[in-house]
Amino acid sequence: MAQLITRQGMPPDTWHMLEPSADQSAETLLLPAGDTIFPLAVWQARKADIIGRGKRIGLLLQPGERVEDIVDDLAHFALIAINFPKFGDGRGYSTASLLRQRYNFRGELRAVGEVLHDQLFFMHRVGFDSYALKDGKDAAHALAAGFSPFSDSYQASTRPPQPHFRRRA
């Protein structure tokens, strides 16, 4: 099982990821009770039901799913999880950048899927807060070293928002 980490440590995961099976339809499946991360299709089909539960709402975005399709819904989400089905699929970095830099999403951004030690620095820079580190990886070493290979950076991104050349004394 993936280990949830943040820059600060290994917090307990209070969210439930709804993973409908192939034969379940978004329109009719039973919505769980607690804080739940919903696939985009379920969110779009059951918006009112999900809001009506009165629990915190999370959304799962796949690499090909467009931020532009959910910008009007952002205020509903306490968390958006962005999936990296393969670590080499870098679309999620743009998704996170857009959510933070253009649409000012202030909730938790979580990286899920094939999340590895050597992506953590980049993920933090584009705006992620929590990371479901791939099963079997050394979470203690990732915590100790994965966020801090570099003490500074050249470009502007979500963090920091100014490029180095604008921060020169």
Add this chain to the structure above:
Amino acid sequence: MYQYDVIDRQLLNERIAEFRDQLRRWQAGELSDDEFRPLRVRNGLYIQRHAPMLRIAVPYGLLNSRQLRTLARIARQYDRSYGHFTTRHNLQLNWPKIEDVPDILAELAEVEMHAIQTSGNCVRNITTDAFAGVAADEIIDPRPLAEILRQWSTFHPEFSFLPRKFKIAISGTREDRAVTWFHDIGLHLRQENGETGFTVIVGGGLGRTPIRGEVVREFLPWQHILSYCEAILRVYNRFGRRDNAFKARIKILVQTLGVEEFTRQVEAEWAHGKDGPATITQAEYDRVAAHFAAPAYQPSTVEDAAFARHRQENTAFARWLERCTHPHRVAGYRAVTLSLKKHGVPPGDITAEQMDIVADLATHFSFGELRIAHEQNIILADVRESHLYALWLTARGAGLATPNIGLLTGIICCPGGDFCDLANAKSIPIANAIQQRFDDLDHLFDIGEVDLNISGCMNACGHHHIGHIGVLGVDRKDAEYYQVTLGGRQGNDARLGKVIGPAFPAGEMPDVIEKVIQVYLDHRHVDERFLDTFDRIGMAPFKNRVYASRAHGKAKTAEMEAA
């Protein structure tokens, strides 16, 4: 040239520590081969045919003497005392040990060099014209902006896992010498109404699907180049294909969407980033540009008497001057090409001993700096005419003065099947066989300007598509064959060569090239270069001659009609 400051050094040292840890985790089995691969290639480390290969960046082709001496020392200590210059301002070592690579990188860092992003699906080394800063037809020096782009592209958090590799070339001259029409982004610096900016070309590339780039923006003021590149990369990162590596380059996205729609998406994206924090400040431009100030030239309008005498009395020297030196914007100076195309040696290869000699030559005669040309030669950019004879004597003694630059045997050639895992066929032995066939200098000079480019596979590292004569290695039923193209060219009028016909076995290649050249010699008008004759008479006469002994079909008919 650019000197590192605190942040540059700090990031470089941290990079080496990071890679040491990655290598350790891979050796300990904590990282799988698949997980380690993108990490090591971003540090230039390939594992291929015989041994690992380390690709070291020479950002926009610029080196100083101290750096070259360090490369020589590394080549001796960690490799077999030689290196290979590629067509993209990189030096490749063919025999390092994997476990030595962090130490090699640490030694490189001491002289402000690295292997960062020389491979992988990220923004690669920025390339430009080897005559930047001295070319007579230069509008603006591209090097400050190339350095600003280098810094911006280094460890970019959003664009480190692109669909495929991404190459940017920048040119500041009237005649493009940076192959900008065939890069993922090609930038032409120019001035319009007193303002400096770029024409932005996107989606060019050689390789499997050669495509000339499309102009996405005619004029972009220079301050916006980072935000504009970010807009292009964001559109590509989000919508470029990831299901098929052969269709994942940005050129495919541009072709699929059409340049109008692609441009619309980029401009819509840029509307958000324009004037944002990535906008380059004048202070930053000035800070970087100060590193590229012209050296302390001593202009001279009077020709040096000894130089004039040597040129008149010494034919070999005169020939070298003609082929290997180039006009300079300062009176009394010339730029010099040291040829890495000595006949019989793999094109682009340089020994550690030669590196030391070149470092000395640069120190004595060219303000301690040198450049690597994408044609795989070394340029000493700022040499006084009065020093040329002494320089030539040393260079000749070191095997670096073959006067074949721009001639048939100044071949551009990838490492090919002798070294590279991707290659379908060997390329170096073909180059050497052609050089041997055309070993007579008088004949070579008579033939005149011909660009001959050889690639061992369709990835086109030898840029065969843009050679006047292009040679591509193909694998046919497990035998090595070579496809020949004619009429390709770089420059403002860059074009892809056309295939002459069925491929040839290796043994026939010198004959084939000789026949092609003979057709040119038979048909040329006075002062016509190979390319001019080809443009005038077309493919048919070449095709007929080359396939004469085995002509069939249309070629046969044409031949009989001609006879």
